[in-house]
Amino acid sequence: MAQRHEVTCVVPDGSDPDRRIDQIGGKVGSANGGPWSLQLDRAIAGIENGTWAFWTQGGGKAANVIVAVRPSGRKYLKTEADGIEPNNLLALPKCA
Numbered sequence: 001m002a003q004r005h006e007v008t009c010v011v012p013d014g015s016d017p018d019r020r021i022d023q024i025g026g027k028v029g030s031a032n033g034g035p036w037s038l039q040l041d042r043a044i045a046g047i048e049n050g051t052w053a054f055w056t057q058g059g060g061k062a063a064n065v066i067v068a069v070r071p072s073g074r075k076y077l078k079t080e081a082d083g084i085e086p087n088n089l090l091a092l093p094k095c096a
Helices: 040-048
Strands: 003-006 009-012 021-026 036-039 052-058 061-069 075-079
Touching (some): 021 040, 021 075, 036 040, 040 052, 040 061, 040 075, 052 075
Parallel strands (some): 003 052
Antiparallel strands (some): 021 036, 061 075
């Protein structure tokens, strides 16, 4: 069963025209209970192989983070459709 972690911050890729983020992070969930962060490709691999599941809050509702694929074949993370705009992940603060 995948370990579930709340995503509370992101590191955006400012040079990327499609706004793909570089990292996701959270306040708790690491082995010692402290802050954590993952490079985007590692987070995607963890979701795809069932190691991790991520979620975030938007408008007071939880939304699962999923892997999506652009027409170019490039993978990225987004949240399941929950009717909250802007995108839940892009609306999170930048990780410190």
